[in-house]
Amino acid sequence: MRARAEPWGAWVKLDDPPMLVGVDRDGARLLGLDGGARWSDSPPPSPPLEAHVAVTSRCGAGCEGCYLDATPDGLEPPSAAIEARLVAIARAGAFTVAFGGGEPTTRRDLGELADRARALGLQPVVTTSGLGLTAKKLDALARFDQVNVSYDGEGARYAEVRGFDAAAEAEAAVRALADRGVPVGVNVVLTRATFAHLAGALARARALGAREAQLLRYKPAGRAASLTYLDRRLTRSQASSLGPTLRRLAAELPGFGLRIDCALVPFLSADPSIAPGDLARFGVFGCEASAALVAVRADGRLAPCSFAPPSELGAEALDAMEADGHLAAWRGPASGASACGDCPLGAVCRGGCKVVARFTTGALGPDPECPRVVAARAREEGA
């Protein structure tokens, strides 16, 4: 296990069972931990828990909604550059590094980079399209603690999100990884076309050997930052029904892990049966851009998250990110939102997805698609 002091106590990262545990100061003392400077009256800033590293911007899939606008001739930084970024992430005190891209399996050194991350004390995980996997690429993926395969559903559902049908290939990747004993999950992008078919997609993924599904809100970044976003995003009705949908899926798929991404948290505000305290107790994260999360672009620049525009600060200066104005602007909860002020989920949600807010309103929040924000604005317009 690895532990990191925080002003309120400490985070402890456990490998078996895999979990991140937050203990208060007395709990940390019971574990023999001393908070040092973090428990002083003026603690240093807390570094990210998790870093998302684009190890390439090269990808031949050509997904219509690619948030990075990855291309077949995209930038592929040399191994030494990636290693230097991993060192900076480890020195900052992060626990987990998630490799992405572009398509990470285009790199011949992918497995070695996973090993390097682990040697630095980081937990390496990776997301892949699963397309074009060879035995050698499977070997490289098997060196990660978990692999997530992008999979939005069978046939037409997959094509509705990505613009082409490669569902069978993604399914083969899930099965091949599971057969090798690699912990595998699927990333499922929610659009208004796929939302109604979510149960089928998850059941199929589970049958193929996936342990969990990560549900992702469709976001207006990269090639998705266009007017088509407005046609593909969830409808208001779908957004408001996320809580009941998750409840039903949890009942239908016992033992199968259900995850939501930070951008979906505001939609839970429409479900009064969800206890806000439970979100905090179970470590559900809303917008943690530039806070618990930081992203490293393929060119080495730091970004608040993978969807947000980058700073000019390079990853090697990660320990100076607190002072960067661009990163700081994305760090705080969305301000000036009357709907957020008394929202019971506010402390966790932190104002919703700033990427969506920036695209649709030009400001960093509040999230204009949050059911509470929609209702508040309707009241204001009617007043």
Added chain:
Amino acid sequence: MSDLPAPDERARLAAALAAHVRVVRPGTSANCSSIGSVVDMLFAGGVVGGALFAAACAALTADPAERREAPDRDDEAPGEREDDR
């Protein structure tokens, strides 16, 4: 925590920790684009949630903790030294 406690001591420590565990964030997120959180626990009821916290307390006593320090420009990350490579 420098040494692994004996089983009885582990049980006592786990019981003592129960009042001090504030957050249990289960699982391993492998998504590279946005931060993910397990939510099926939200619908599983108090018994399952309690079991998760109990498992966390037990696991916290199972291994010595390797402390990750606050960023210090003079510190080296594990494996950063030449002889770790």
